[in-house]
Amino acid sequence: MMEWMEKQMPKLVLAPSFAASLIFVYGFIGWTAWVSLTKSKLLPRYDIVGPIQYQRLFDSPRWDVALSNLFVFGFLFIVISMLLGLVLAILLDQKIRTEGVIRTIYLYPMALSLIVTGTAWKWILNPGLGFEAMVQSWGWDSFTFGWLVDPDMAIYTVVIAGVWQASGFVMALFLAGLRSVDQEIIKAAQVDGIPTWRIYSSIILPSMAAVFLSAFIVLAHLAIKSFDLVIALTGGGPGYATDLPATYMYTMAFARGDIGQAASSAMVMMMVVFAIVVPYLYSELRARND
Amino acid sequence: MKFKTLFAASVAFAVAGTTLAHAEPQAEVLHWWTSGGEARSVAVLQKEFASRGGKWTDMPVAGGGGDAAMTALRARVLAGNAPTAVQLKGPAIQEWYEEGVLANISSVAKAQGWADVLPASIAGHMKCEGKWCAAPVNVHRVDWIWANAAVLAKNGISMPTSWDEFNAAAAKLQAAGITPLAHGGQAWQDATVFEAVALGIGGPEFFQKAFVELDQATLKSNTMVKVFDQMRIMRGFVDNNFSGRDWNLATAMVMNGEAAFQIMGDWAKGEFLAAGKRPGIDFLCASTPGDGFLYNVDSFAMFAVDGSDKTDGQLLLAELIVGKNFQKVFNMNKGSIPARVDVALDDFDPCAHTSAQDMATSNAGGSLLPSYAHGMALRGAQAGAITDVVTAHFNSDMSSADAVEMLATAVTNSM
Numbered sequence: 001m002m003e004w005m006e007k008q009m010p011k012l013v014l015a016p017s018f019a020a021s022l023i024f025v026y027g028f029i030g031w032t033a034w035v036s037l038t039k040s041k042l043l044p045r046y047d048i049v050g051p052i053q054y055q056r057l058f059d060s061p062r063w064d065v066a067l068s069n070l071f072v073f074g075f076l077f078i079v080i081s082m083l084l085g086l087v088l089a090i091l092l093d094q095k096i097r098t099e100g101v102i103r104t105i106y107l108y109p110m111a112l113s114l115i116v117t118g119t120a121w122k123w124i125l126n127p128g129l130g131f132e133a134m135v136q137s138w139g140w141d142s143f144t145f146g147w148l149v150d151p152d153m154a155i156y157t158v159v160i161a162g163v164w165q166a167s168g169f170v171m172a173l174f175l176a177g178l179r180s181v182d183q184e185i186i187k188a189a190q191v192d193g194i195p196t197w198r199i200y201s202s203i204i205l206p207s208m209a210a211v212f213l214s215a216f217i218v219l220a221h222l223a224i225k226s227f228d229l230v231i232a233l234t235g236g237g238p239g240y241a242t243d244l245p246a247t248y249m250y251t252m253a254f255a256r257g258d259i260g261q262a263a264s265s266a267m268v269m270m271m272v273v274f275a276i277v278v279p280y281l282y283s284e285l286r287a288r289n290d
Numbered sequence: 291m292k293f294k295t296l297f298a299a300s301v302a303f304a305v306a307g308t309t310l311a312h313a314e315p316q317a318e319v320l321h322w323w324t325s326g327g328e329a330r331s332v333a334v335l336q337k338e339f340a341s342r343g344g345k346w347t348d349m350p351v352a353g354g355g356g357d358a359a360m361t362a363l364r365a366r367v368l369a370g371n372a373p374t375a376v377q378l379k380g381p382a383i384q385e386w387y388e389e390g391v392l393a394n395i396s397s398v399a400k401a402q403g404w405a406d407v408l409p410a411s412i413a414g415h416m417k418c419e420g421k422w423c424a425a426p427v428n429v430h431r432v433d434w435i436w437a438n439a440a441v442l443a444k445n446g447i448s449m450p451t452s453w454d455e456f457n458a459a460a461a462k463l464q465a466a467g468i469t470p471l472a473h474g475g476q477a478w479q480d481a482t483v484f485e486a487v488a489l490g491i492g493g494p495e496f497f498q499k500a501f502v503e504l505d506q507a508t509l510k511s512n513t514m515v516k517v518f519d520q521m522r523i524m525r526g527f528v529d530n531n532f533s534g535r536d537w538n539l540a541t542a543m544v545m546n547g548e549a550a551f552q553i554m555g556d557w558a559k560g561e562f563l564a565a566g567k568r569p570g571i572d573f574l575c576a577s578t579p580g581d582g583f584l585y586n587v588d589s590f591a592m593f594a595v596d597g598s599d600k601t602d603g604q605l606l607l608a609e610l611i612v613g614k615n616f617q618k619v620f621n622m623n624k625g626s627i628p629a630r631v632d633v634a635l636d637d638f639d640p641c642a643h644t645s646a647q648d649m650a651t652s653n654a655g656g657s658l659l660p661s662y663a664h665g666m667a668l669r670g671a672q673a674g675a676i677t678d679v680v681t682a683h684f685n686s687d688m689s690s691a692d693a694v695e696m697l698a699t700a701v702t703n704s705m
Binding site for chain 2: 041059128234235255257
């Protein structure tokens, strides 16, 4: 009996969380997929009518804006955060004296909620209140920085705030990666008289591929599910110029009583996530099988 | 021993509790009137309900202009446990009716003679297939234009009676260094200005066809192009910093003379009054240029509930909501006017008098119309689709012709 218990214990312990994720993750993905094929309005309905919600979705100019914003925001947010995080990490890696303090300062934005970040940046970027008004009060009257209120530029303010929030975290990831590289190899390279930039570009960075991948995955899912930052910073405006798929879905589901539309947009969001995560999982699993 | 007493006591208590509960009418009320004046007004209703022997269960859900409350409502209805009464308005009442969850309160409506005291078009919103299913609380007028009296006097401007006059006045103010139009760049505020302009330029019939019947030909008409042209002109009268500004901050701009006009429903009056400004002296109120009256009526929809205590509570609540006393007290607090026309308005301010008179004449002339921007004319999806176009046009350099084309497609797509 004891022996059986011992053997089955891991399974028994894991069973509740397995069942929970089966129902609450995959079960509800299935439910959303079902509802996205119906004419659900205020309350969900269950008679399938085909892909009309997807047709409506891709006919909607607002969804076009939301989706292209996702790509603009996602691309810039990931690339800039990674570059900035990497540069900060390399600079911090130079065995400087106050590393602990500086690391904390850069990592601190991560401790703030995105709502706080968004609200603070809303005030900083507000032309009549923040940065523009400050520079003008210094005497440079012709200075303008109205990205927040310019429909064509507003999405870039979301990038600024997002990068500010996330790059410290990426720095911490990279710093850990840099520290995990075998010091013996680096010392050997130094003995051979190889310049520092070459040590980084040819030895350290290539051996950090796994860290790059983790940073990318973390940032990519942050970008796709971004919601609170936009709500706090621009409220989706001006107009709907900074709408993202997540805010679009929220509006449809909770403000407009259009659950079918919300479900179809959620499905498209999930497909975007899959497009990023599946190749990653595939490569991970294949590597393990080899 | 101790346990036994405790047990006996709790059983006794529970029994007493249930008998009590059966004896008195009950109502669970879901609403989002949580801010100062509104909360006080609900408390009045609560007190009246209690004095008639009822037991009120308050369920305030604040946030998101009612979005949070709607989410709570959806969860409750799906769980088969709907609240007695829910703050709902306009076509949303019919939408819930179609889900088959509303109650029939015709008995109290007949006993209280609602049909005689409510304007017909407003009563229409309260009926589901001819049976009463909701009780109206107030009438907000949406097509108001508010102005700073001192600023107008200083620049020799009177309240505009046509949009051309408004444009001329605004140009003059702009030259004098005053922001002509205080406006907040939020989609619903853009829509509020848009519908006032549409009513003014197109007239009541155009408004009815375009925003109630969603007639494609009207949506694509030349008149609609003109409406968007005027919106483009209005964009020039707004300061550069308007994006995302809340409506009450825009009202404050008018109050302190930074801006001259604001187009906003009569909840703006509450801001003026709260700041100690006097109507007609410090600030002016007038209907936006053109004929007609756009109403935004708050109401309580009655949901189907089980048990005689609950249905009794529901009927009592409906009676009190439309009762003269609550209609008066609530609307004095909220800045709106009573939905029933037989309440004496002696204690109300001059703006409310104007509103009540205009409602009566519009009702007689057939130009008493539901506000689309505030969810009275259309369902969420259609109203939202129109607002998307309005706000996209207002916040970019889109041409009026493109906007009209986009409007027609968006409306079709939202069906």
